[in-house]
Each structure stands twice: as structure tokens, then as C-alpha cells.
Amino acid sequence: APFAGQRTVVDFLQKRDTAVQPDFNITYSSPVNESLPRTLIMATGGTIAGASGSATDATNYKAGSIGVEALVDAVPILLNISNVDGMQVSNVDSGSITDDIVIELSKLTNMALCSDNAPYDAVVITHGTDTLEETAFTIDATLTCNKTAVVVGAMRPATAISADGPYNLIEAVQTAISPSSHGRGVLITLNDRICQAYYCEKTNANALDTFKAPEQGFVGGLLSTAPFFYYPPSQPTFKRVYDIANVTSFPRVDILYSHQEAVFDGVNVSVAHGAKGFIGAGTGAGGISPFASDNLDYVIEQGIPVVASTKINNGLVHLAGAVVPGETPGQYISSALLNPVKSRRLLQILLALGKSVDEIREAFEEPMRSFLY
Numbered sequence: 206a207p208f209a210g211q212r213t214v215v216d217f218l219q220k221r222d223t224a225v226q227p228d229f230n231i232t233y234s235s236p237v238n239e240s241l242p243r244t245l246i247m248a249t250g251g252t253i254a255g256a257s258g259s260a261t262d263a264t265n266y267k268a269g270s271i272g273v274e275a276l277v278d279a280v281p282i283l284l285n286i287s288n289v290d291g292m293q294v295s296n297v298d299s300g301s302i303t304d305d306i307v308i309e310l311s312k313l314t315n316m317a318l319c320s321d322n323a324p325y326d327a328v329v330i331t332h333g334t335d336t337l338e339e340t341a342f343t344i345d346a347t348l349t350c351n352k353t354a355v356v357v358g359a360m361r362p363a364t365a366i367s368a369d370g371p372y373n374l375i376e377a378v379q380t381a382i383s384p385s386s387h388g389r390g391v392l393i394t395l396n397d398r399i400c401q402a403y404y405c406e407k408t409n410a411n412a413l414d415t416f417k418a419p420e421q422g423f424v425g426g427l428l429s430t431a432p433f434f435y436y437p438p439s440q441p442t443f444k445r446v447y448d449i450a451n452v453t454s455f456p457r458v459d460i461l462y463s464h465q466e467a468v469f470d471g472v473n474v475s476v477a478h479g480a481k482g483f484i485g486a487g488t489g490a491g492g493i494s495p496f497a498s499d500n501l502d503y504v505i506e507q508g509i510p511v512v513a514s515t516k517i518n519n520g521l522v523h524l525a526g527a528v529v530p531g532e533t534p535g536q537y538i539s540s541a542l543l544n545p546v547k548s549r550r551l552l553q554i555l556l557a558l559g560k561s562v563d564e565i566r567e568a569f570e571e572p573m574r575s576f577l578y
């Protein structure tokens with residue numbers, strides 16, 4: 206049951222009608238120690254907050270069972286390294302994280318870290334791992350200063366023997382408050398590894414060492430909870446940052462998983478239900494089934510962008526016409542290095558900012574063109 210002061214998604218949806226900027230609704234505050242940095246922990250649910258009837262059960266548990274206070278209580282040592290404020294933004298399995306929650310998290314993170322007289326030095330978001338990369342990517346693409354937000358989860362519920370959540374949480378806070386983390390964008394920390402949100406993705410449905418950037422690698426690691434980095438701060442070359450302070454909702458964007466003989470008749474239904482863009486989870490380097498081209502031409506003729514990404518999740522999508530300067534653009538917009546779920550979030554951001562199809566093509570493809578030639 207929600208504890209006192211906890212806000213639900215419904216509260217957020219109601220609140221949205223009256224306010225563009227959300228408020229910090231702190232439900233837990235550690236005793237203040239002026240010599241320590243200030244961290245805002247926003248809890249959203251997931252396995253890290255999950256509970257099961259059995260200490261060995263890592264499958265049949267309820268994600269989002271315990272609140273932010275219990276998460277912090279599990280690691281009292283946390284209060285030796287940072288002042289902590291806790292906010293319960295939601296308490297759900299990450300499959301139930303909505304656009305509204307993600308927008309709220311982005312705005313709160315910006316207010317916490319980037320506003321004048323910013324009240325916090327660091328932000329940590331606890332999140333289910335299934336869609337963690339979507340939230341982390343969105344905040345990374347919309348974080349307007351160089352301070353650090355870390356998104357963290359766990360693969361074993363809080364009730365499990367060797368639960369990974371408490372250790373991951375300490376490591377997330379240590380990473381978030383470390384000045385060496387600044388200027389690296391949003392980071393994901395799990396299992397003693399530090400990974401940039403732009404590239405990082407869940408790579409295994411069950412294993413603890415699931416968050417990886419298979420091509421780009423980790424940017425650092427943690428030893429006895431102390432973060433270290435392999436290189437000085439840098440940002441992904443293709444990354445661009447967008448200010449969504451005035452955005453109140455994201456348009457609907459659907460992902461189409463391509464395969465042999467895929468036709469995607471359903472796009473007409475999606476458009477009728479309000480879809481404003483599509484992402485192809487293409488075969489190989491962005492290949493979308495030729496049997497779907499009539500349906501997708503119909504969509505494109507209506508001014509609805511279709512971005513080709515890859516279901517392989519790795520590699521560069523550079524459809525003919527997209528890369529060579531002066532060539533005719535391809536039928537689809539190329540996702541470059543973004544996997545389908547991240548392409549979806551970027552397209553939502555661009556649509557929410559009112560960008561035209563040409564501007565959207567530019568936003569996805571221009572960084573690739575300028576770095577490849």
C-alpha cells in the first residue's frame with residue numbers, strides 16, 4: 206500500500222493539468238550534515254524495490270514493493286557519504302513507467318541539478334531494469350548541465366539472499382557525488398560497472414551483469430564502492446541535448462519489429478489512434494521488410510516520420526542517402542547509433558519540441574554525417 210505522502214501516477218496525471226513544473230515532494234530526509242554533499246534519490250519501483258515470499262526466488266516477486274525510505278534504510282552507511290532526500294515518484298515494475306513519469310523525472314533532475322541555486326549536488330534514480338535504458342537515455346538527452354544523475358536498478362529483489370540492490374545503491378550514490386563523474390552525461394551503475402546512458406543497454410534478461418555497452422564499453426568501474434574512470438570526462442560524439450522544460454507530454458511513437466514477410470498493416474490503426482512517428486526495429490543495418498513499404502509510404506506521405514533502427518541493438522544504421530553529403534535522403538530516417546527504444550525516445554523529444562520531418566532527419570543523421578566525413 207502507498208505510504209503517507211506517496212504520490213501515485215494518477216496524482217501526476219492530475220497535477221499535469223495545472224502545473225508545467227513539478228515540485229520536489231520529499232518523503233524521506235536524512236539528518237543534515239553540512240560537510241557532506243546533497244543527493245536526491247528518486248525511487249520509481251522495479252526489482253530493487255521488489256519483495257518475494259522466498260529468499261531464493263528471483264523470478265516470482267512483486268517489483269515496486271518497498272518505498273524509498275526502506276531502500277535507504279537497507280544501507281545506513283549511505284548517510285556517512287551524503288545527505289539524502291528521498292522522493293517516491295512511482296512504485297511500479299518498469300514496464301509500467303509512463304511518458305509522464307519520465308518527463309517528470311527529467312524536469313526534477315534538471316531542477317535539482319541545473320537550476321539557479323540548485324538544491325542538490327547529485328541525483329540517483331532507482332528504477333526497474335527492463336526499461337531503465339529508456340528513462341536513462343531520455344534524461345541524458347535532456348539534462349542541461351554537467352552535474353551527474355545516476356540511474357540504478359537490481360536484478361535480485363530486496364528479499365533475496367545476496368540481493369544486489371543495496372550495494373548497487375551505495376555505488377550509485379558514490380558515483381553521483383564524485384566530481385570525476387561530472388561532464389559524462391547520465392550514468393548507469395550496476396554490478397560494479399559504470400556505463401554511459403547514451404550507449405548502455407540491458408543485455409541479459411536474468412544475469413546480474415546485464416547492463417553493458419557492447420561496442421563502446423564501460424567508462425569506469427567501482428572498487429569497494431569507490432568509483433574510478435578509465436578516461437577523463439567525455440560525451441558520446443553523436444549526442445545532442447534538448448531542453449524540455451516546457452514540454453508537458455510526449456506524442457505516441459510505436460516500434461515496428463521487422464522480420465521476413467513483415468507487412469505492418471497495423472500502422473494504419475496506430476495512426477488512427479494517434480501515433481505521430483514510427484521506429485523500425487530493422488533487420489541488420491536498419492532493413493525494414495520490403496513487403497511493408499506500401500504501408501510505410503502511406504504513413505510517410507502523411508508527414509509522419511519513420512526512423513530505421515536495428516533489432517540487433519548494435520552497429521551503425523546508415524541507410525543509402527543518409528550518409529554521403531549531397532545524396533538524396535533515404536525513404537526512412539537513419540537512427541545512427543541508437544537502438545530502437547532510444548530512437549523512440551529521441552523521436553518523441555523532437556516531436557514534442559515541434560520539429561519538422563526535415564529537422565528530425567537532421568537531428569538523427571547530421572552527427573553521423575559530420576563525423577563520418
Ligand SMILES: NC(=O)C[C@H](N)C(=O)O
Binds near residue numbers: 252253298335336361
Ligand atoms: N530487474 C528488474 O528490475 C526487472 C523488473 N521487471 C522491472 O523492470 O521493474
